[in-house]
Amino acid sequence: MRIVVLTGGIGGARFLVGVREHARAIGAEVTAVVNVGDDVRMHGLQICPDLDSVMYTLGGAADPERGWGRVGESWVVKEELAKYAVEPSWFGLGDKDTATHLVRTTMLNAGYPLSAVTAALCERWQPGIGMLPATDDRLETHVVVDVDGERKAIHFQEWWVRYRGEVPTHRFVFRGAENAKPAAGVLDALGQADVILLAPSNPVVSIAPILAVPAIREALASGSAPVVGVSPIIGGAPVRGMADKCLATLEVEVSAAGVGRMYGPRADGGLLDGWLVDSSDAGVEISGVTTRAVPLWMKDEALTVRMVADALDLAKVAR
Amino acid sequence: MRIVVLTGGIGGARFLVGVREHARAIGAEVTAVVNVGDDVRMHGLQICPDLDSVMYTLGGAADPERGWGRVGESWVVKEELAKYAVEPSWFGLGDKDTATHLVRTTMLNAGYPLSAVTAALCERWQPGIGMLPATDDRLETHVVVDVDGERKAIHFQEWWVRYRGEVPTHRFVFRGAENAKPAAGVLDALGQADVILLAPSNPVVSIAPILAVPAIREALASGSAPVVGVSPIIGGAPVRGMADKCLATLEVEVSAAGVGRMYGPRADGGLLDGWLVDSSDAGVEISGVTTRAVPLWMKDEALTVRMVADALDLAKVAR
Structure with a gap:
C-alpha cells in the first residue's frame, strides 16, 4: 500500500509521525509532499521551514516546546547578526538550523534541485518516509497587507513571524506557482498512490501552495486514488497556528x-x-464528500496513529 | 603624517595595535592594506581570515589565547556541519565568526566589492584605522604539495590548518594576482603615504600575496615614501606561525x-x-638597506608602540 500525504507546518509534521507508525504496522510506504511556500532566503541562506519541520520532527530532533526548529538550539549567530544591524532581525535563526541552511544553500548554489538536497539532508535524519518538496522551482507565498499606511506584498514569513498576522491582510499570493512543475518524484508518487491524505495543516498557507502547482492539483483531481482530508479546525478553532x-x-x-x-x-x-x-464536529455534511467524525486531537503518538487508521478506513468507503 | 602598513596574520594584527596607539599619540593617520591570499569560500561562506584578525584584534574582540577568531566563541555550527558529513571538516568555523561571514557573503553576492564590505563590517568594530583589502579581485594563495603520492595545488588554508604545513611543499602560487587590481583606496593611500611599513607578518604568505598585485608592488617600488620592514624572524626563528x-x-x-x-x-x-x-640580531647587514636593531618582541602594547616608534625613526634616516 502506498500513502501520499500533502503536508506543511508543525501540525502536518506531527501527523506524519502517526502516518509513519501506522504504515510500519501495516507495511505501507509513505511519501510526504511538503509545502515550500514558506521558503525564504535570508542572510544568503535558503530556509525551508516546512521541510525542516518534517525532517527534524521525524528525525527526533524537533523542539517540542517551541514547536519549530531544533531541540537544544542556541542563538549565537542570530545575536551576532543583530549586532551587525543587518535585517531581518525578527527571524529565529538558530545555530544548529544555520548548519542545515548552509548545507542546503551550498548544494542549491551548486545546482542541485531542492528534492536532491532534501534527500541529502535526510541521509542524516532518516525520517523513515519519502520526503519531497512540492516543487524544485521557486514558489513563495506572499501576503498583500497594509503596513504603515501602505499596501504591499510581503513574504509569508514576515507576515507570520514579524507581524504575527496582526496587520490588515487582503490576500495570499503564491508567487511562481503558475509556472512551477512538481518536484522530481511527486507525480510518480501521486500516480502510484493508493490513498492521498491532506494533513491537518493550515489549508490556506500550507496545503493551498502545494495545490497551486497546476500539475499537482490536476494529478489529485483526475487521479484514481481516493483523497481524504483531515480537518485542521476543531470546534471552530484551529488546533494550532493561525x-x-x-x-x-x-x-x-x-x-x-x-x-x-x-x-x-x-x-x-x-x-x-x-x-x-473531530467528534465534536459530528454532523458536518458536505455535499458529495463522505464525512466521518472521530477524535482528532494529536495528544500523543497512539492517538495520532488511531486518527491515521480512521482516515485510511474512510478512504476505503469514500470513493 | 600618513602611515600605511602592509599586513596579514595575527602578528600583523598585533603590530597594528601598536601602530594605532602610536599614531594617536603623534596625530597620524593609519591605513592597513591587508592580505587576502588566505581568503576562501567554505560552506558557501566567504571567509577572510586576515581581514577578520585585524578587525577583531583592533575591535577588542579577538581571542588572545587561541590566537585567531573571536573571544568567547562557540562551535555549534561547525559540530552540526560535521554531523552532515560535509567537507571541509577541518576548518575552525565559529558561531560568532559565521555571522561575520554571512554578512560579508550576502553583501559580496549582492555585488559590493570587498573593500566596501570591509568598511561596512568595520562600522561595528570601529578599528580606529583605515582597513583595506589588498584587492577587491579574487586572489588566493595555493600551495603545490605532494599528498597521498600525488602532486597537487591545495588552498593555503588546507595547507595551513589541515596539514599544519607537514606535507612535502614545493611552492606557493598567488592565483589571480597577475590580473588583480589594488582595491579601491589602496593606490591613493600608498601615494599619499609619508611612510610605508611592512608588518612583522609571514613574508611568504602574508606580505608576498599583497606585493603580488602588480600595481601595489609598483607603487611601493617607485613611490616617494620610505619603506621600512620589521623582521618577523628573531634569532633564526619566527616569532609565531610557520x-x-x-x-x-x-x-x-x-x-x-x-x-x-x-x-x-x-x-x-x-x-x-x-x-x-631584533637586538639579538644586531649586526645584520643588507647592502643598500639601512638596518637598525631594537627589541622586537611584542609582549605588550607599550613594547609594540616602542617598536613602531623605532620603525618610524628608522624611516626618517633610511631614505
Whole structure:
C-alpha cells in the first residue's frame, strides 16, 4: 500500500509521525509532499521551514516546546547578526538550523534541485518516509497587507513571524506557482498512490501552495486514488497556528465544514472524497464528500496513529 | 603624517595595535592594506581570515589565547556541519565568526566589492584605522604539495590548518594576482603615504600575496615614501606561525638577514629602505638597506608602540 500525504507546518509534521507508525504496522510506504511556500532566503541562506519541520520532527530532533526548529538550539549567530544591524532581525535563526541552511544553500548554489538536497539532508535524519518538496522551482507565498499606511506584498514569513498576522491582510499570493512543475518524484508518487491524505495543516498557507502547482492539483483531481482530508479546525478553532486568520482573509468560515467545502467535493471540481472531522464536529455534511467524525486531537503518538487508521478506513468507503 | 602598513596574520594584527596607539599619540593617520591570499569560500561562506584578525584584534574582540577568531566563541555550527558529513571538516568555523561571514557573503553576492564590505563590517568594530583589502579581485594563495603520492595545488588554508604545513611543499602560487587590481583606496593611500611599513607578518604568505598585485608592488617600488620592514624572524626563528616552513620552501634562510634580503634593497629592484631587526640580531647587514636593531618582541602594547616608534625613526634616516 502506498500513502501520499500533502503536508506543511508543525501540525502536518506531527501527523506524519502517526502516518509513519501506522504504515510500519501495516507495511505501507509513505511519501510526504511538503509545502515550500514558506521558503525564504535570508542572510544568503535558503530556509525551508516546512521541510525542516518534517525532517527534524521525524528525525527526533524537533523542539517540542517551541514547536519549530531544533531541540537544544542556541542563538549565537542570530545575536551576532543583530549586532551587525543587518535585517531581518525578527527571524529565529538558530545555530544548529544555520548548519542545515548552509548545507542546503551550498548544494542549491551548486545546482542541485531542492528534492536532491532534501534527500541529502535526510541521509542524516532518516525520517523513515519519502520526503519531497512540492516543487524544485521557486514558489513563495506572499501576503498583500497594509503596513504603515501602505499596501504591499510581503513574504509569508514576515507576515507570520514579524507581524504575527496582526496587520490588515487582503490576500495570499503564491508567487511562481503558475509556472512551477512538481518536484522530481511527486507525480510518480501521486500516480502510484493508493490513498492521498491532506494533513491537518493550515489549508490556506500550507496545503493551498502545494495545490497551486497546476500539475499537482490536476494529478489529485483526475487521479484514481481516493483523497481524504483531515480537518485542521476543531470546534471552530484551529488546533494550532493561525488558520483562523488565514481563513478569515479568504472569508471562509473557521469550521470543519468551512474548510471541507473550501477543498470541495471531487464531483464539483474539488479534491475531496472523504473528510475526517473531530467528534465534536459530528454532523458536518458536505455535499458529495463522505464525512466521518472521530477524535482528532494529536495528544500523543497512539492517538495520532488511531486518527491515521480512521482516515485510511474512510478512504476505503469514500470513493 | 600618513602611515600605511602592509599586513596579514595575527602578528600583523598585533603590530597594528601598536601602530594605532602610536599614531594617536603623534596625530597620524593609519591605513592597513591587508592580505587576502588566505581568503576562501567554505560552506558557501566567504571567509577572510586576515581581514577578520585585524578587525577583531583592533575591535577588542579577538581571542588572545587561541590566537585567531573571536573571544568567547562557540562551535555549534561547525559540530552540526560535521554531523552532515560535509567537507571541509577541518576548518575552525565559529558561531560568532559565521555571522561575520554571512554578512560579508550576502553583501559580496549582492555585488559590493570587498573593500566596501570591509568598511561596512568595520562600522561595528570601529578599528580606529583605515582597513583595506589588498584587492577587491579574487586572489588566493595555493600551495603545490605532494599528498597521498600525488602532486597537487591545495588552498593555503588546507595547507595551513589541515596539514599544519607537514606535507612535502614545493611552492606557493598567488592565483589571480597577475590580473588583480589594488582595491579601491589602496593606490591613493600608498601615494599619499609619508611612510610605508611592512608588518612583522609571514613574508611568504602574508606580505608576498599583497606585493603580488602588480600595481601595489609598483607603487611601493617607485613611490616617494620610505619603506621600512620589521623582521618577523628573531634569532633564526619566527616569532609565531610557520614562516620557517614557508621560507624553507623558497630556500630562503630563516633569519632576519634572509628575509631582509628576500625583500631586497630598493636600489636593486627590491622594496626596502630600512630593515628593523631584533637586538639579538644586531649586526645584520643588507647592502643598500639601512638596518637598525631594537627589541622586537611584542609582549605588550607599550613594547609594540616602542617598536613602531623605532620603525618610524628608522624611516626618517633610511631614505
